[in-house]
Each structure stands twice: as structure tokens, then as C-alpha cells.
Amino acid sequence: DAGITQSPRYKITETGRQVTLMCHQTWSHSYMFWYRQDLGHGLRLIYYSAAADITDKGEVPDGYVVSRSKTENFPLTLESATRSQTSVYFCATDSGRARAEQYFGPGTRLTVT
Amino acid sequence: AQSVTQLDSHVSVSEGTPVLLRCNYSSSYSPSLFWYVQHPNKGLQLLLKYTSAATLVKGINGFEAEFKKSETSFHLTKPSAHMSDAAEYFCVVSLRDDKIIFGKGTRLHILP
Numbered sequence A: 001d002a003g004i005t006q007s008p009r010y011k012i013t014e015t016g017r018q019v020t021l022m023c024h025q026t027w028s029h030s031y032m033f034w035y036r037q038d039l040g041h042g043l044r045l046i047y048y049s050a051a052a053d054i055t056d057k058g059e060v061p062d063g064y065v066v067s068r069s070k071t072e073n074f075p076l077t078l079e080s081a082t083r084s085q086t087s088v089y090f091c092a093t094d095s096g097r098a099r100a101e102q103y104f105g106p107g108t109r110l111t112v113t
Numbered sequence B: 001a002q003s004v005t006q007l008d009s010h011v012s013v014s015e016g017t018p019v020l021l022r023c024n025y026s027s028s029y030s031p032s033l034f035w036y037v038q039h040p041n042k043g044l045q046l047l048l049k050y051t052s053a054a055t056l057v058k059g060i061n062g063f064e065a066e067f068k069k070s071e072t073s074f075h076l077t078k079p080s081a082h083m084s085d086a087a088e089y090f091c092v093v094s095l096r097d098d099k100i101i102f103g104k105g106t107r108l109h110i111l112p
Helices: none
Strands: A004-007 A011-014 A021-024 A031-038 A042-051 A054-057 A064-066 A075-078 A085-093 A103-106 A108-112 B003-006 B009-015 B019-021 B023-026 B033-036 B044-050 B057-060 B063-068 B073-078 B087-094 B100-102 B106-110
Touching: A004 A085, A011 A021, A021 A031, A021 A054, A021 A085, A021 A108, A031 B087, A042 A064, A042 A103, A042 B100, A103 B044, B003 B100, B019 B106, B023 B087, B033 B063, B033 B073, B044 B057, B044 B063, B044 B073, B073 B087
Parallel strands: A011 A108, B009 B106
Antiparallel strands: A004 A021, A021 A075, A031 A042, A031 A085, A042 A054, A064 A075, A085 A103, A085 A108, B003 B023, B019 B073, B023 B073, B033 B044, B033 B087, B057 B063, B063 B073, B087 B100, B087 B106
């Protein structure tokens, strides 16, 4: 019972490259979220999804693209990576009881050189 | 405007002594409040939550928090710190429109 998984856990890429971070959950939770965590900024919401084929922007969506064709997957794509996108990215799901009662994945540490 | 403020970015306590992590919120109504913990290189884990029932909320690992409306506070406490409590702690506010606001975090250091 893995719950929520993210892959890869670590990624180094070059400026301008496209990168996709994967998130998979086994609970069938309807809501899924992508956050980035940076020193001094805490967690910032990038995108979220209320259900399959429904996505919406969060606080810092520029430079990112998401899709949700299946309930269990919520990939995050950086179309043309920039150094400012070096960060730790967390995927989370919502149990449905309350928006803030979320379950987080282990994170992906992305470095853009 | 709705907001959440964690008053200390770092807190250091000796093992076996009490822990106090402070959180204040700003809201025009009683929000739902949460504390999360993040251990190094891990995702966030829910510690406890307040959703307008009892004002004193007990969580996992001996932590508890008290909702004080008059002070707009939701401070996290533990009577006796353990080395395994060393982590970063986030206070989170959930608003009526389902918007969530994360505090900037407080890093707890436990001294031997």
C-alpha cells in the first residue's frame, strides 16, 4: 500500500529542457496538488486538480503545465526549465474531509543547471 | 486579509524540556487550523487539526495545540521534547472558500 508516490526523487536537468515530474496515488482521492518548497518561501501551490480533467492554477503556475487524464496520476511538466525552478516539489492529495487535511508524497528534488 | 504567521523561524530546546511553537492567524471568522511536521527529506505529515469542536486538540507523538479565538492563536506544545521531534513544523489555515494558507515554518532543534 504505497499511498502517494513521486518520481523521480532526484533530477538534474539543464536550462531549456522539458522535465516531467510524476505523482501517483492509490487512494482514489479526488483532489491532487502540486507545491514547490523553497527556503524563505515555505510551500507555494503551483496547480491543483479537483477531479480527472479538471485543473486550476495556484499561486505560482507560470512555467508549469499539468494534466489529469486519470484520477490516480497528476504529472507536472516544466516545458522549458529555468534555474529559478530549482526547488523541491511535493505532490499531495486531499482526503475529502477538509481541504487542508492533505497527504504528501516524499518530494522530488529538482536542480536546473 | 487572511493570513497565518509563525512567530519563530527557529526554536531550540533541550531534550526533556517543553516545546512551544507559536502560530497566529488572521481571519474574519473561525477557520480550520492544522499543524504539519516535516522531517528531513520527507513530505509533510498531519500532526493535528482544529475544526471548531474542542479548543484543545491532541495530535500524534504527544503534541497538542490550543485554539484561542481571543488571541487568534493556535500554538503547538509538547511537555517533553525528544530528539526525534527535530523537524520543521508548519501551521496551516483552511478558509471557507477552501483556500489553504501555509505558514513559513518553524525549524525545531533539540539539544542533547
